[in-house]
Amino acid sequence: MNRDLLRDLYAAVCAALLVLTAVLVGTAIQHRNGSLRVGWPPLLASWDPHVGPGTPAALVVAAAVVVHGPSLAARLPWRPLLLAVWGAGMAWTWSLALVDGWHRGVAEQLTTRNEYLRAVGRFHDIPAALRDFTGHILIGSPDNWGAHVAGHPPGATLTFVLLDRAGLGGGGWAGTWCITVGTTAAVAVLIAVRTLADESLARRAAPFLVLAPAAVWVGTSADGYFAAVAAWAVTLLALAVRGFRPGPYGFCSGLLFGLTVYLSYGLTLLAVVAGAVLLLGSARRPLLFALAGFVVVPVLFTVSGFAWWEGYRLLVTRYYQGAGGVRPYGYWVWANLACTVLIVGPATVAGVRRTVVGLWHGGRWSRGAPRPWTRWSERGDLRLCLLVLSALLALLVADLSGMSKAETERIWLPFAAWLLPACAFLTGARGWLAGQAVLALLLNHLLLTGW
Numbered sequence: 001m002n003r004d005l006l007r008d009l010y011a012a013v014c015a016a017l018l019v020l021t022a023v024l025v026g027t028a029i030q031h032r033n034g035s036l037r038v039g040w041p042p043l044l045a046s047w048d049p050h051v052g053p054g055t056p057a058a059l060v061v062a063a064a065v066v067v068h069g070p071s072l073a074a075r076l077p078w079r080p081l082l083l084a085v086w087g088a089g090m091a092w093t094w095s096l097a098l099v100d101g102w103h104r105g106v107a108e109q110l111t112t113r114n115e116y117l118r119a120v121g122r123f124h125d126i127p128a129a130l131r132d133f134t135g136h137i138l139i140g141s142p143d144n145w146g147a148h149v150a151g152h153p154p155g156a157t158l159t160f161v162l163l164d165r166a167g168l169g170g171g172g173w174a175g176t177w178c179i180t181v182g183t184t185a186a187v188a189v190l191i192a193v194r195t196l197a198d199e200s201l202a203r204r205a206a207p208f209l210v211l212a213p214a215a216v217w218v219g220t221s222a223d224g225y226f227a228a229v230a231a232w233a234v235t236l237l238a239l240a241v242r243g244f245r246p247g248p249y250g251f252c253s254g255l256l257f258g259l260t261v262y263l264s265y266g267l268t269l270l271a272v273v274a275g276a277v278l279l280l281g282s283a284r285r286p287l288l289f290a291l292a293g294f295v296v297v298p299v300l301f302t303v304s305g306f307a308w309w310e311g312y313r314l315l316v317t318r319y320y321q322g323a324g325g326v327r328p329y330g331y332w333v334w335a336n337l338a339c340t341v342l343i344v345g346p347a348t349v350a351g352v353r354r355t356v357v358g359l360w361h362g363g364r365w366s367r368g369a370p371r372p373w374t375r376w377s378e379r380g381d382l383r384l385c386l387l388v389l390s391a392l393l394a395l396l397v398a399d400l401s402g403m404s405k406a407e408t409e410r411i412w413l414p415f416a417a418w419l420l421p422a423c424a425f426l427t428g429a430r431g432w433l434a435g436q437a438v439l440a441l442l443l444n445h446l447l448l449t450g451w
Helices: 003-033 055-075 078-100 102-107 116-123 126-131 154-165 171-182 184-196 199-210 222-241 246-261 265-280 285-294 296-303 308-321 329-360 380-400 420-425 429-446
Strands: 045-047 447-449
Touching (some): 055 078, 055 199, 078 171, 116 126, 116 154, 154 171, 154 222, 171 222, 184 199, 184 222, 184 265, 199 329, 222 246, 222 285, 246 265, 265 308, 285 296, 329 380, 429 447
């Protein structure tokens, strides 16, 4: 076993110990005073070993991707590869969701007391609902919104309102929307990696983007949908700053970034990833188009009566009125990272280790075969390192902010999507893919997750 692989395994073992510590310490805290407000620390889940209709399909998809994924990713033409990644990602996510059955796994996920669909009926007059939105955020306000509606700008709820208006109402259609759109995030990330780094790295990352444990929460939480919108915003910006139709792509990127911050307040931190993309770009003119596109959504919401800053101010107050004021920061500031390990898997942990070490040493991945130093801007591997580490930085800022205490297994999906390409730096892809699949299967079959 070579030294680099051994260090990768050490990193994965350390990550597993972090998760185990979070489980043991969290269980003790939860049994003592219930302050964590989760059933199976550090995850919002309960212990419930089970199988379901999606189990056989999940096993088949996992085996197929582990055995054939790396070779197919290497030889398929680019566009068929993108379709294959989306199709395989949907198969993986659907099969995991259906382990819990159609009703519990999909149709009822977004219909519970704190979810978005409970508020759809209150948007019969959309302009009036937007004008009055902030008046129902605080817990003590009349007819206060459920936790998820109050915890996000109205763009999140409005998505499901518009689906309902289009004749696609109810939990089944909402879950289908989140899975179908959410799984496109992998396609967006692949395109961005190819654009900003190089195609060979994108191809090596492709199977890992399919078989990510994060799929457990993409099917079906609205945060999977948010992750896809954010991923396409970053990808269109990458295309624009690398000279591909800078006007249209730049403007559309801005539109999606504008929508992103009206889906979730915390996704303003994607500005860190966007900054890395701009640094890796070869043109600055697309930034003007992106800014022009960005202002569209905020202007529309502001004119309609919703003030983003006021909504966020009230949300911070509500956060500390509820679970955010009870959950101990001293536990979650590190246990959140254990949640991240569970959504990205051991392969990504090892890949991030290589990313950090590789960037530090100028991209020398193996002691036996050092490569000469060149300008980082001319090196695809170093460019990918910068992209991955920008997402890691955004995630760490979210963690330290204190506004992310628990439930980060879904909340941080938009950041986790940009950590997964670090797996392109690994050797022995099939072994790491098997580890990713086993983790996802165990999570979905041993626990009943909140999403």
